[in-house]
Amino acid sequence: MEIPRFGVEEWMNTYEMDARYNTGETCVEPLTLKELLKLAGESDGLLDMIKTMKLDYGYIKGSEAFRNEAAGLYQNMGPENILATHGGSGANFLAFYTLVNPGDKVISVRPTYQQLYSIPESFQAEVKILELKYEDNFLPDLNRLEELIDEDTRLICLNNPNNPTGSLIKQPMLEEIVELARRRGAYLLCDEVYRGLFHDPEERVPSVVDLYEKGISVGSMSKVFSLAGLRMGWIAAAREIIEECQRRRDYTIISCGKIDDFLAALALQNRDKIRERNYPRVKEQLKILDNWVAQEPLIDYVKPEAGSVAFLKYDLDISSREFCRRMIEERGVLLVPGSCFEKEGFFRLAFAGNRSQLEQGLKEISCFIRNFDK
Numbered sequence: 001m002e003i004p005r006f007g008v009e010e011w012m013n014t015y016e017m018d019a020r021y022n023t024g025e026t027c028v029e030p031l032t033l034k035e036l037l038k039l040a041g042e043s044d045g046l047l048d049m050i051k052t053m054k055l056d057y058g059y060i061k062g063s064e065a066f067r068n069e070a071a072g073l074y075q076n077m078g079p080e081n082i083l084a085t086h087g088g089s090g091a092n093f094l095a096f097y098t099l100v101n102p103g104d105k106v107i108s109v110r111p112t113y114q115q116l117y118s119i120p121e122s123f124q125a126e127v128k129i130l131e132l133k134y135e136d137n138f139l140p141d142l143n144r145l146e147e148l149i150d151e152d153t154r155l156i157c158l159n160n161p162n163n164p165t166g167s168l169i170k171q172p173m174l175e176e177i178v179e180l181a182r183r184r185g186a187y188l189l190c191d192e193v194y195r196g197l198f199h200d201p202e203e204r205v206p207s208v209v210d211l212y213e214k215g216i217s218v219g220s221m222s223k224v225f226s227l228a229g230l231r232m233g234w235i236a237a238a239r240e241i242i243e244e245c246q247r248r249r250d251y252t253i254i255s256c257g258k259i260d261d262f263l264a265a266l267a268l269q270n271r272d273k274i275r276e277r278n279y280p281r282v283k284e285q286l287k288i289l290d291n292w293v294a295q296e297p298l299i300d301y302v303k304p305e306a307g308s309v310a311f312l313k314y315d316l317d318i319s320s321r322e323f324c325r326r327m328i329e330e331r332g333v334l335l336v337p338g339s340c341f342e343k344e345g346f347f348r349l350a351f352a353g354n355r356s357q358l359e360q361g362l363k364e365i366s367c368f369i370r371n372f373d374k
């Protein structure tokens, strides 16, 4: 089966290990196992539970504890609506594998995580792109969506909050999108792996799965919960959709790792503590980035409303790939070129990792811009 190269992932695979200033990685500064056990309060007992755990296949759909906790992130979901997956990427793949047939019409926003349009395309769907534009604050143009959608549309793909822009579709617009999907009977898959990282603490943006019977939410332990190393994610959806996904999942992963499931459930049980650790960090580091953007005349952006990434627009005569290549090779700063998201003149910067690497990385970008001579 043909599939284009995965722009972001290949870029990261090539350069991540060379980064002195890692502003490429999108997770909020990862937790160690020690930190997680400490947050959970009873370090030794928990470690013993892991040590004495029988390493069989474990819980096929995900443990009751994990599925209960993940369900708690939604308004109307129970454990029967959750299926554990190998990360959010495994969840996206499984959902597409379940829902998309050759010839189906699929609409996806872009820029976004490439899975959302390249996997349906590889399954020979007819994919139409709903371009998110800088002028629209990277929010979908609903008139355009209405033009793209028809009664044969099988699936609409969103990413909320969005990677790479940090834009956030709020409830009123989400409800309009749901209405458009419902009128045509289309499924609505929303990659929500950054959901919860809202920069206004009062913000409460619902999941599509709480708004729409054919909504499918993809979640992950990687970003908001700082635990990418567990490789745990999930699909949340109506029971019939979960059952269809489960049928395909028997052929692909059988189950997730038992220790990973245990630690993910533990983290979700302690999610308020993880939030207390992560929110101030994300807020302060976005402020560092915002101050930097304000004093850089050749850089501009739509300030992210959620998530851990920003999509920076630069006014220099250089391709985004060359800009980012030189940043990593000459100055050790890892960024991701806009071209990986099919958007020239931009680069993605992740601001929620290590604080001093962010500060130093921004200084290096400033130096590069000052001395820029092609």
Ligand SMILES: Cc1ncc(COP(=O)(O)O)c(C=O)c1O
Residues within 6 Å of the ligand: 026, 086, 087, 088, 089, 090, 113, 159, 163, 191, 193, 219, 220, 221, 222, 228, 232, 233
């Ligand atoms: C929007 C989005 N979805 C899914 C993923 C995959 O994440 P994971 O498989 O670690 O959950 C990423 C990772 O960068 C992402 O940005």
